Amino acid sequence: MKVLRLKGLTLIIVLASAWLIFGPMAALAGDHPVLRVSLQAPAGALKMGDTPNFLGAVTNLGPQPAQGLVVYLSLVSLAPGDEHPVDLEDWSAQKAVRIDRLNSSATDFRNWGMRLIASGKFGVALTVVDPREPRPIVSDLVPFEIQPKVTLVAGRVLPVAIGEPLLILILFAVLRFFHAGYKCRTNHNGERLDSNG
């Protein structure tokens, strides 16, 4: 009886081990492509006005080629208390691409560039949608911080904004003053009137 129990236990252990070892491989060997997506932030500090590239990679781990994949970038502001999605249109970023075909074991590397137009804490992630799969695959969120850069200097803008309309008004006042004076000194034919005339 003990031998039978031992054999049964051994069989269970062998079967469990086989499932653990070959299960994922069997899943990989199915007819569905298995995708992995990752995103890498550029090295170094980022500041406003920079146009860094985030390196995205989509790998097909399955045995079958993947077709019609849609890959898109998502950007979120992570400012504490003001977390919100960011419209990539304003950041001149490439928002989405379509990968026609990704062969088995192949990796699609792509640079996702954007112009940094605001400062603060942000996070970016890459999502892959396989039309044959019910769930999109999302990369890890890549957090990054953008240092502020004041681009418009009030000391340069304000003198122009205040000075130019004033200058035009003064110029017109002077022109009208001289024109009125000229009219007083001439008759309607433009001839000069002297004190005796």
Next chain:
Amino acid sequence: MNLLRPLIGKEIQEDFRSARGAFFLVVAALVLSVFAVLLVSNTELSLLDNAQAVYMMAGIVIALAALVAVLRGSDGFAGERERETLEPLLLTPATGHRLAWAKLLGILFSWLTLFILAIPYLWAVGSTGQNLFAAILYLFLAGTLIVLSFGGAALALSARMKTFKGVLSLGLTVLLLLGSPVLLGPSLRQSAVGRVLDLVNPFAAALNTLDSVIIDSQGLSWQLLRLAVMVSYGLAVLWWLYAATRRLEP
């Protein structure tokens, strides 16, 4: 040319001697000033990239230029007709074509004045950024073609229609129609229909040229199609103006 010179002089003098001309220049400067102050006083706007600020400022200048072109073009013949000053003009040896040419040059001179007014503002918001010189150059090019198209079209309408109000209403409606897709934002213009409308709309062509040059730092080869669209409109409007002023009625 001798006959043309006093006519052009009369049109240009209106910009500097008349109260209307002074009013236009002051209002144009105030609009640009208000926008410039808004850029530096608003926290988020003050962090905008210089190129973005220059592009926005250039867009406002183009819109102002188109508006002024429609206003002055509408007044061109219809206004003279209402003030009963067109008949004496037609009694002079000046032909309808010469009058139209003088008035169109007057409108272009107004644009040149506005452009010169705008340069200090562009410098103030964009001197530390990218593409300022290219922005000024392309603003001049695109602005001249837009003013030629809108001003010429308004003048041609003005030569045919009786009242200033009628021409102005029609001109402003067309300007709004052409301007409205641009106001909708780029995302709504990504469809095939949106792209075609964008391509055939001279106002959109001007703004897209500025966007491409100032923000995306793209060269002349990228602008050729859009410039060709604007030049085509300019030439078509010149031909229309020529045909409309062949026989002017007081």
